[in-house]
Amino acid sequence: MNHSTSGRLPGPLSSATGPAPAAVALSSAEAGLTHAEVADAVARATEVVTPHHLLLAWAGSSAAEPRESPFSERTALLAALPPRHAEELAAAAWPVVETGGRVHCARSCEPGTVVDELRATRATDLVVRGDLLCPIRRTLERELATGPIVTLAVFEGLQRDRDRGAEARRAALPALHAWLGSKLTTLWYAGEPADAETVTFFTRVGLPVRRLG
Numbered sequence: 171m172n173h174s175t176s177g178r179l180p181g182p183l184s185s186a187t188g189p190a191p192a193a194v195a196l197s198s199a200e201a202g203l204t205h206a207e208v209a210d211a212v213a214r215a216t217e218v219v220t221p222h223h224l225l226l227a228w229a230g231s232s233a234a235e236p237r238e239s240p241f242s243e244r245t246a247l248l249a250a251l252p253p254r255h256a257e258e259l260a261a262a263a264w265p266v267v268e269t270g271g272r273v274h275c276a277r278s279c280e281p282g283t284v285v286d287e288l289r290a291t292r293a294t295d296l297v298v299r300g301d302l303l304c305p306i307r308r309t310l311e312r313e314l315a316t317g318p319i320v321t322l323a324v325f326e327g328l329q330r331d332r333d334r335g336a337e338a339r340r341a342a343l344p345a346l347h348a349w350l351g352s353k354l355t356t357l358w359y360a361g362e363p364a365d366a367e368t369v370t371f372f373t374r375v376g377l378p379v380r381r382l383g
Contacts, residue, residue: 219251219259220275227260239265240380241295246353248293250276250284250302255360259297262358262382281305285350292351297382300359304368310375313349321345329374339376346375358382 209226241247245266249259263273274291276284279302288296298306314322324342328334336355340347347354357372357379369379 216253218276218278219249219253219256221273223253223256224260224263224273224275227257228264239269240356241266241269241271243269243271245269245271245295246274246291246293247271247295247297248274248276248284248287248291250279250287250296250298251360252279252299255299258360258383262297281309285309288354289349289351292353294353295356295358296354297358297360299361300363301361303357303359303364303372303379307368307371310346310349314346317345325375328376329371331374336373336376336378339374341376343375356380 241262247263247266249263251259266273272291274287274293276287278284279298281302284296284298284302284306287293314325321343325346328339328342331339334342340355354377357377358381359379360382363369363381364379372379
């Protein structure tokens with residue numbers, strides 16, 4: 171593996187080599203990859219955006235312009251997106267890294283894997299394709315159907331309640347949100363939006379759905 175200075179990733183990554191590799195769980199060796207090595211890793215990742223996609227996008231961009239970010243220093247962002255959304259995700263992920271948050275890339279876009287990794291990373295924010303929100307919703311509905319009947323009753327009540335705030339809704343369903351890692355507060359989507367019924371489902375359980383970018 172070539173670790174010479176020539177050909178290393180320039181731009182935003184080199185100006186913040188501390189937070190960026192840590193945020194996307196890259197080793198120090200990987201942070202020293204050349205453009206060609208990262209591009210090769212990206213070319214081989216055909217199903218899901220990887221940390222290497224973010225590295226390549228950050229390195230290829232000019233100095234980022236100041237922009238208002240919806241993310242805070244406490245953000246732990248889990249991304250499960252196909253590679254065609256890499257640039258869009260990189261633009262959203264950079265403010266997370268700059269403020270000391272964490273960015274995780276899911277191993278796949280399969281709903282069960284995404285939910286497993288929500289628990290493992292204790293993500294505060296999830297970004298997926300809009301059409302993936304419906305399968306994730308179905309996964310949660312199955313969990314509710316097999317859980318305690320009192321949880322299902324509370325859930326049904328929240329689906330009819332239009333006035334309660336997001337935090338109060340999450341507090342009313344501790345078991346469901348523990349199953350999602352206990353920290354998740356916001357869902358983000360790229361591409362086409364989810365159907366209205368799915369957006370309503372997540373909103374009523376305290377997880378507002380927003381468009382990335």
